Amino acid sequence: MCGVVGIFGSSPVNQQLYDALTVLQHRGQDAAGIVTEENEKFFLRKSNGLVRDVFHTRHMQSLRGNIGIGHVRYPTAGTSSNAESQPFYVNSPYGIVLAHNGNLTNAAELNKSLYQSDLRHVNTTSDSEVLLNVFAHELQVQGKLKPTADDIFTAVKGVHKRCKGAYGVVALISGYGLVAFRDPHGIRPLVYGKRIAENGNAEYMVASESVALDVQGYELIDDVQPGQAIFVDYQGKLHIQQCAENTVKTPCIFEYVYFARPDSIIDGISVYKARLRMGDVLGDKILAERPNHDIDVVIPIPDTSRTSALQLANRIGVNFREGFMKNRYIGRTFIMPGQKQRKKSVRQKLNAIGLEFKGKNVLLVDDSIVRGTTCNEIIEMARDAGAKKVYFASAAPEVVFPNVYGIDMPAAEELIAHGRSNEEIRQSIGADWLIYQDLEDLKEATRIHKDDKQDFDCSVFNGCYVTGDVDEAYLQALEAARSDAKKVTNSVTDSSMIDLHNDEDDG
Numbered sequence: 001m002c003g004v005v006g007i008f009g010s011s012p013v014n015q016q017l018y019d020a021l022t023v024l025q026h027r028g029q030d031a032a033g034i035v036t037e038e039n040e041k042f043f044l045r046k047s048n049g050l051v052r053d054v055f056h057t058r059h060m061q062s063l064r065g066n067i068g069i070g071h072v073r074y075p076t077a078g079t080s081s082n083a084e085s086q087p088f089y090v091n092s093p094y095g096i097v098l099a100h101n102g103n104l105t106n107a108a109e110l111n112k113s114l115y116q117s118d119l120r121h122v123n124t125t126s127d128s129e130v131l132l133n134v135f136a137h138e139l140q141v142q143g144k145l146k147p148t149a150d151d152i153f154t155a156v157k158g159v160h161k162r163c164k165g166a167y168g169v170v171a172l173i174s175g176y177g178l179v180a181f182r183d184p185h186g187i188r189p190l191v192y193g194k195r196i197a198e199n200g201n202a203e204y205m206v207a208s209e210s211v212a213l214d215v216q217g218y219e220l221i222d223d224v225q226p227g228q229a230i231f232v233d234y235q236g237k238l239h240i241q242q243c244a245e246n247t248v249k250t251p252c253i254f255e256y257v258y259f260a261r262p263d264s265i266i267d268g269i270s271v272y273k274a275r276l277r278m279g280d281v282l283g284d285k286i287l288a289e290r291p292n293h294d295i296d297v298v299i300p301i302p303d304t305s306r307t308s309a310l311q312l313a314n315r316i317g318v319n320f321r322e323g324f325m326k327n328r329y330i331g332r333t334f335i336m337p338g339q340k341q342r343k344k345s346v347r348q349k350l351n352a353i354g355l356e357f358k359g360k361n362v363l364l365v366d367d368s369i370v371r372g373t374t375c376n377e378i379i380e381m382a383r384d385a386g387a388k389k390v391y392f393a394s395a396a397p398e399v400v401f402p403n404v405y406g407i408d409m410p411a412a413e414e415l416i417a418h419g420r421s422n423e424e425i426r427q428s429i430g431a432d433w434l435i436y437q438d439l440e441d442l443k444e445a446t447r448i449h450k451d452d453k454q455d456f457d458c459s460v461f462n463g464c465y466v467t468g469d470v471d472e473a474y475l476q477a478l479e480a481a482r483s484d485a486k487k488v489t490n491s492v493t494d495s496s497m498i499d500l501h502n503d504e505d506d507g
């Protein structure tokens, strides 16, 4: 799940972009990049690493201009090479840079048609470079020396016709302005807002999550609607247009479960409120299944499950205790690239407070169980800390299908719930009791109102891929290309890939 940001400012935007990326860091920890533009020249800095490690003072000073875009990456296609960090650049037409959150499901076909019909060369294995070239081609074929907002929207229409999958995109067209668009299902989030700067000028920000707007005083205007595009031209005028013929709003439900920050609002739904309600409905299920439960204490697994665990504890009338302390300097484990690193990081990240476990029946609550890395370690830690019984609750249902829309879960075999019954999972993770949220309850918790018809992309739970182009053969090819085992082999070639931009020695 990457994070994207674009700013049209009235003074240098380098620091604002940097600050926005730090607020979006939870969406991608592998690489970061910023491009700014001044006098029709782009300035780019991108590399592997966290935002704070990628940008040094000398880079910040070189990122000149009042307009720019940024990206934090969590790879879901291609490799983790520096060369595939974002934004990407093409020099024709005009000079365009682009940053993408999501994943294309037809990148291989597009790559072929870009080469064979559009005579374009894509230098990496990244689907985002493909997306940029499709957009560039759709602008190029209009043959305008000076593109208007309508020309740009026509190009986005062309992208929607050719690209399948999930995409929340920000781009800069040199000399023309800032563009943002979202796929016709709105799978990945994208919002925009406005603020009046101290010099009295209007400034715009587009970002994956509203929290990036909040912290810098931008007022949320709206979500970029599924299929919609926005364009802020060089005069600071905001243009908005629907560019897709058939749109069905089905945002990814996993954003609400895990990915997004709780203080964000996505498609009009507060992530925090949705998580509170997840705790409520799971609490109700516990009371229905075990009216005479013997739970002494509810303990969240920091960080993400805190919100739902607190509400669940209230609902079942049991004390809520922070039994695990989190090392604030360790990032999110689930989005780390390899299983070995993920497993080690759970232990580095969380430590049990013996007092809260000794002789007690504890209910551990997590937002989700995916590969089972976290719960396996945590249950053992709870037992080592002296718990009498260890129960486990997941605020999301069993994750049994791969994700193809920007979450790196390519192989069903790696998912602990895949092909296992609840009892088999319970045994495998070593819990005394295991309870999962039901999918209908999760949807109901996430909708604003009970009678609201809003649907979601729930493919990891129900195997229903909303773009309609994902079949068994696709999933098999994805697994063969991106499983954990395959990534170990790939990483050798990743590091030897030479990029076309000059990445200085980071020392």
Ligand SMILES: O=P(O)(O)OC[C@H]1O[C@H](OP(=O)(O)OP(=O)(O)O)[C@H](O)[C@@H]1O
Pocket: 258, 301, 302, 303, 304, 305, 331, 332, 333, 334, 335, 366, 367, 368, 369, 370, 371, 372, 373, 374, 375
């Ligand atoms: O079953 P798994 O494969 O372990 O995946 C699920 C776990 O990973 C995530 O935590 P993470 O440490 O990434 O982030 P958090 O600090 O936001 O909870 C999520 O919150 C679960 O705890």
Ligand SMILES: NC(=O)CC[C@H](N)C(=O)O
Pocket: 001, 002, 003, 073, 074, 075, 076, 077, 078, 084, 100, 101, 102, 103, 104, 126, 127, 128, 406, 407
């Ligand atoms: N998680 C994402 O949004 C990834 C974007 C893109 N597919 C990449 O791998 O860089």
Ligand SMILES: [Mg+2]
Pocket: 301, 302, 303, 304, 305, 366, 367, 374
């Ligand atoms: Mg977690």
